[in-house]
Amino acid sequence: MNQKNKTGFFSFFNFKKETTKKKETNKTSLTQNNEKNFNQTNTSKNIFQIFVNTLKKTKEKFNITIKNLFYKKKIDAKLFKDIEETLIKSDIGIITTQKIIHQLIQQADYQQLKNANELYELLKTIMVNILNQTTTIQYSTQKKPFFILIVGVNGSGKTTTIGKLTKRYKKKGKSVLLAAGDTFRAAAIDQLLFWSKKNNVTLIHNKINSDPASIIFDALSSAKSKNIDIVIADTAGRVQNKIHLMEELKKIIRVSKKINPNFPHEIMLVIDACSGQNVLDQVNTFNKNLGITSLIITKLDGTAKGGVIFSVIDQYKIPVRYIGIGEKSEDLYTFNAQHFVNALFE
Structure with missing residues (x-):
């Protein structure tokens, strides 16, 4: 997966x-x-x-320091140690940083690099390769409706992200149906109603405290009968250590498979970059329980902890599909490893 x-x-x-x-x-x-x-x-x-x-705050923590390390420096043990400390301070994490440094030393020796400028470019290449997990969602007529289940903790930006995804897919000529699986918050349903009207799509919802699995089942059944391309289902935010809430998500998945054994095609975990290394616990728990297929990173423009993306992808090999910034419906961008690393070093 x-x-x-x-x-x-x-x-x-x-x-x-x-x-x-x-x-x-x-x-x-x-x-x-x-x-x-x-x-x-x-x-x-x-x-x-x-x-x-987007990475302005993360760059402030990383860019100036890393450039100074390489300026007119020779390649020696102290340089590698300084690079290691800078990466750790940039929220890239100890495990991933050690892996980067190991590859850097090994490849620098193999390539017989002579100056720090060459090492600088090699570091960028290694960091890009760590992030290079991205893939494209593949649509086919056999998969209609393509079912995307959105999950994440409270406050990660799931509902806003759904609005952005809806606009994105509509712009690509896809028909979209939304399912209000967060039945604990009236505000969540109101938000989805806003986005559904804004993007001229149907929203399937019910009253507060209704069974979310039933609502999503009805949405998928409706989409199938109407030949809708994509169904995006919202779910209630939950703390990753609450077992009964994870069981509710498992129920949604089980019920959806009654319509199509391949449902859901995507289980997207929305994570808030401001949480820093704490997102590793979120990814671990959600992935262990549900089998996450991709990530959406939100609020990158509001944090200096953007380096956590390296740890997440390195440890869990789950691709980042999109990054979200701002509140506008246009503020969702396809993640690109090359641009991300180049922006950090810019």
């Missing part, structure tokens, strides 16, 4: 600007994954610059 880590060199996003008539907005075409980037403003910011802006 989880993707194997891919090694080797990496590919860049290719951008092509198109000149349009006066008063029309500029559009940027994003060729990787053959996706159109509809997240552009009239100034046509490219995705890399968005990553740079």
